């Protein structure tokens with residue numbers, strides 16, 4: 084949710100922190116703030132600037148009233164939980180004596196009780212904001228008053244907090260260190276040369292270093308210019324896992340595109356190709372690098388439950404079609420936020436597959452934890468190395484999309500689909516439910532997908548024109564069948580997220596059971612037409628299209644090249660390359676992503692930072 088940056092070194096902390104916030108702004112953009120430890124000839128103090136709204140507002144404040152020089156600082160970009168997104172609630176929050184400044188991501192669940200305790204103690208400790216964070220700042224300052232250093236104060240305070248949090252703090256009495264803590268909320272350390280960094284993710288410091296340190300659960304980390312030390316909340320020393328970040332600054336920049344989302348849409352051929360790389364042995368067998376489950380464990384699986392949220396959930400819906408078809412194992416797909424509340428039936432022979440681009444989604448993480456307490460194995464499909472979800476899972480398949488910064492997922496989704504297909508084929512190989520040459524055939528078809536996506540993108544003129552013609556639309560429907568149904572849902576989600584339109588996706592066969600009542604003259608209806616190879620599906624879809632058209636809908640049909648049967652019933656025709664039905668989502672979703680991006684852009688919306696949203700949802 085929120086983005087957090089910390090820095091100690093020799094550069095101007097303000098520049099490093101603000102640059103880091105700019106790269107993390109996709110995590111939340113309700114307000115932004117910075118705190119620096121300023122050493123003015125022995126008079127050490129904390130200087131703070133914060134402002135509601137996007138980072139640009141904070142930058143203006145700093146430009147109008149420059150902060151003093153400093154080489155130690157923290158910063159925050161907020162997605163509001165407690166308290167409205169205004170200047171007062173913006174982070175950093177100060178302790179009562181302005182000795183501590185603190186930024187926070189997450190929710191401190193027992194904050195009301197802690198707040199009452201603080202307010203009962205003294206009026207001097209009066210809190211000025213409505214946030215849970217300020218409570219933690221006051222607690223830190225109280226601990227510091229009892230003559231411990233910031234590291235120990237942080238350990239003691241974390242012991243009192245319930246909930247999920249990343250906290251990062253500075254102490255005016257010690258300009259050499261920044262101290263942070265994490266529980267159920269992301270935080271990574273960037274290792275520099277004579278400088279060190281903290282960030283919600285590596286984008287915060289990728290410009291300066293690609294060496295990172297992954298922290299475990301319930302840990303406190305102290306960085307100085309030339310040291311990093313980690314303890315648990317009781318002060319017992321701990322080790323972090325060091326890793327090299329395999330993408331660089333250019334991946335986190337727009338490279339000539341006006342939106343990250345548009346750049347990420349056009350990057351999809353490469354992202355899909357990268358996610359397929361190195362998955363086959365010299366003998367032509369599939370192998371999955373980080374699959375830490377043995378073949379026997381996989382053979383013993385008799386049920387799969389896929390858990391995920393949002394777009395990742397739709398990738399899970401496609402996975403169900405593929406796994407059941409190729410492996411003959413029953414698959415349930417469940418919203419992670421609902422999973423543990425329905426007392427699901429799980430045991431050691433159930434494989435739980437958790438799909439998450441960010442690897443930090445709280446709903447998915449809690450569902451994973453629940454599954455593991457029931458002895459089920461969990462396999463994560465994730466795009467973010469070093470994130471919590473793969474760390475807490477038994478096995479992982481990493482997608483190789485590179486950093487996804489646009490809030491609306493695009494290349495994240497396509498690479499999740501690739502990982503799901505690979506998982507399904509791998510299971511089929513291990514369980515022997517498909518012959519080797521059948522598996523090889525599908526892998527070849529997958530390897531042809533990047534070229535197909537290129538051709539869809541090269542044909543973007545029709546989508547751009549369509550977006551222009553639909554500015555002003557208030558409602559849009561999406562229909563699909565089979566693997567095209569999740570595509571319809573994803574098309575509708577993209578439009579809701581970005582264009583703030585009423586958009587709904589339906590299984591085309593369900594239309595006559597109710598939703599057809601929504602059809603009225605001129606209503607745009609996108610129809611994802613199955614390939615002709617599946618005649619029954621194709622023809623049923625055709626009937627659905629005729630039904631809505633007969634009632635005045637404007638049909639926008641996505642159909643494969645050469646499908647002439649569809650032509651008379653399409654007001655607008657978007658051509659797709661011919662691919663097997665199970666793989667069709669990889670090409671069919673692309674025009675829908677592009678359409679949502681263009682329409683939102685034409686409507687004057689901020690495509691990368693849609694209202695009320697944040698990239699990774701680290702609160703339940």
Ligand code: AGP
Nearest residue numbers: 393394395439440441444491492
């Ligand atoms: C997609 O466009 C969304 N922003 C959102 O639905 C997202 O897919 C969902 O929050 C899950 O995120 P994750 O994949 O990082 O777990």
